[in-house]
Amino acid sequence: YVGGWHGSLIIAILKRYPQLHGLLVDLPHVVAGATEQLRAAGLVKRCQVVGGDFFTSVTAGADAYLMKKIIHDWDDDRAVTILRSCHQAMPVDGRLLLVELVLPADNEASFARLLDLLMLVWSAGGKERTAAEHEALLARAGFDLVSITPTASPVHVIEAQPQRRGDCA
Numbered sequence: 001y002v003g004g005w006h007g008s009l010i011i012a013i014l015k016r017y018p019q020l021h022g023l024l025v026d027l028p029h030v031v032a033g034a035t036e037q038l039r040a041a042g043l044v045k046r047c048q049v050v051g052g053d054f055f056t057s058v059t060a061g062a063d064a065y066l067m068k069k070i071i072h073d074w075d076d077d078r079a080v081t082i083l084r085s086c087h088q089a090m091p092v093d094g095r096l097l098l099v100e101l102v103l104p105a106d107n108e109a110s111f112a113r114l115l116d117l118l119m120l121v122w123s124a125g126g127k128e129r130t131a132a133e134h135e136a137l138l139a140r141a142g143f144d145l146v147s148i149t150p151t152a153s154p155v156h157v158i159e160a161q162p163q164r165r166g167d168c169a
Helices: 008-016 034-040 076-089 111-122 131-140
Strands: 022-026 047-051 064-068 095-100 143-150 156-162
Touching: 008 022, 008 034, 008 047, 008 064, 022 034, 034 047, 064 076, 076 095, 076 131, 095 131, 131 143, 131 156
Parallel strands: 022 047, 064 095
Antiparallel strands: 095 156, 143 156
């Protein structure tokens, strides 16, 4: 889980799926509280906590890399830098899962549009993106979009995989 703060999402995932093991990566001062949260949840043996900076590198070797509401915080170039860090760390059969809002392609009113306006005020270049914008961002970072799945909440799960280069038919 990249950018996982104190681990509430990875704790929920590990509780739901006892066969999984996790790796929580965030800035060292941010993950300082994560180990205690994992210990309280009885999951410290199933989840490693690593201090790092997703703009420079991400710990290698995971089957899947998950980020929740991270990409929308950044302009396209910074977002691509984060995505490339994940791409460089993952195996060729790895998966990237982004939990993000997806703007409707038309001009339809939506919660995502409201948050897009708020991102304009709250961040330096952050924004909500349409499905096409997510796909283009992922392609710039070396990923193919696999699917975009709506959830019961306003967010979607965006699944991507490393682009297959050199495949011959």
